Amino acid sequence: MPRAPDDVLPASFYSRDPALVARGLLGKRLLRRLNGEVLGGVLVETEAYYGSGDPASRAFQGLKEYNRLMWGEPGRVFIYNVHRYWMFNVVAHEPGEVGAVLVRALEPTRGIEAMMRNRRVANLFELTSGPGKLTLALGIDRGLNGASVTEKGGEVFIVEGDDDFEVGCSRRIGVREDLERDLRFYVKGSGYVSR
Secondary structure: OOOOOOOEOOHHHHOOOHHHHHHHHOOOEEEEEEOOEEEEEEEEEEEEEOOOOOOOOOOOOOOOOOOHHHHOOOOEEEEEEEOOEEEEEEEOOOOOOOOEEEEEEEEEEEOHHHHHHHHOOOOHHHHOOOHHHHHHHHOOOHHHOOOEOOOOOOOEEEEOOOOOOOEEEEOOOOOOOOOOOOOEEEEOOOOOOOO
16 A cells, blocks of 8 residues: 555664665655744755774764664664764664664755755755755754654654655765765755755
8 A cells, every 4th residue: 555645654664774775765755843843855865874894884983872873773863963063864774783874965845944044045955955954954953863753743754755756876975984885875866965
């Protein structure tokens, strides 16, 4: 039975290989409740990360307090800071494994004026076209660390979307060392993908 467009993705969606989840999130809608308003848009770029065998992963050095969520329940938010910007990830892995998906960019569709105020930009294509831009626009910070994206009543959640697009893939962006496979996924032709 097909899922309705506003159905929240279940935890089982995230209980798979991070690359499958990263690719599968494209076209889905990330929504954020903030100050009585819903902000969000269509996911157009993601990256998959694994455990201790992945040199670009936050889990590469083993289990620490700040990265423990990567070992935890799939479908939970994992947030960390890079160069003063919060990075929004969703924990994704098979049972007994480690992993997460970094949300790199989305096409804004809801609460655009509020997102523009949050980011102090007027160019729609610059609003959420990168992981730091996205978290600023959506008002996401470490306070959401550990939140579930599988509950429609939550502060942040991901729902069904469209799958009528072509998927591109490449190596991950901005990493010093990488695995020998393409783990960045994006909607080809989207003007909202990070540069």
